[in-house]
Amino acid sequence: MLIRPHFFVTLALLLAVAGCGDAAGPSGVPAFDGGGPAPPARTLEAPSRSPLRLAPGERATVVVVYRGPTGNGLPNQPVAFSFSGQAHDSSLAARSATTDGAGIARSGFRAGTTPANYRVRADAEDAAPAFVEVSVGTATLIEGDPDGGMSAGP
Numbered sequence: 001m002l003i004r005p006h007f008f009v010t011l012a013l014l015l016a017v018a019g020c021g022d023a024a025g026p027s028g029v030p031a032f033d034g035g036g037p038a039p040p041a042r043t044l045e046a047p048s049r050s051p052l053r054l055a056p057g058e059r060a061t062v063v064v065v066y067r068g069p070t071g072n073g074l075p076n077q078p079v080a081f082s083f084s085g086q087a088h089d090s091s092l093a094a095r096s097a098t099t100d101g102a103g104i105a106r107s108g109f110r111a112g113t114t115p116a117n118y119r120v121r122a123d124a125e126d127a128a129p130a131f132v133e134v135s136v137g138t139a140t141l142i143e144g145d146p147d148g149g150m151s152a153g154p
Contacts, residue, residue: 042074043067044127051133054111064122064130066103073103077124081107084131085118092120111136 045065052060062081066074077099081092089112097105109120115137122130 041069042124042127044079044122044124044130046122046130046132048132050131051135053135054137056111056113056115056137058111058136060109060111060134062107062109062120062122062132064105064124066099066105066124066127068103073099073101075099075101075103077103077105079105080123081109082121082123083118084121086116087118087134088112088114088116088136090116090118090134090136 043066045067046063047065048063054060064079066077066079068074078096079099080096082095083090083092091110091112093108093110095107097107099105105122105124107120111134117133117135119131119133122132
């Protein structure tokens with residue numbers, strides 16, 4: 001049997017192409033690596049009741065928990081608070097807070113005198129924002145996050 005030189009060239013090319021695949025498994029099907037975006041490294045949760053129904057001028061406290069990848073609270077981390085929607089004359093006591101040893105941050109706020117529906121938003125680095133629905137006076141509640149975190153207080 002006579003083997004021709006072009007046979008070796010063809011064999012070499014086939015081996016080279018097979019070695020340059022895109023993470024294919026033994027069956028030739030690309031291997032799955034989990035794909036898609038990685039889950040957030042941190043989470044921000046509003047654990048108390050939502051929506052919060054307040055009378056005009058009533059005060060409340062926004063409470064959020066900032067957690068790391070293992071689920072533990074992250075201490076000494078900044079959290080920003082803001083209103084989302086038409087908060088009218090409502091006001092935040094502090095636009096930012098630092099988490100305590102358990103990863104909890106708080107900001108007081110006062111409901112305005114105008115009936116309204118809006119959200120209190122909390123933001124922290126590498127985490128999706130947390131929202132709390134607020135209804136002041138006789139306004140009708142809007143759809144939102146049923147697990148938001150607010151507690152009525154001084």
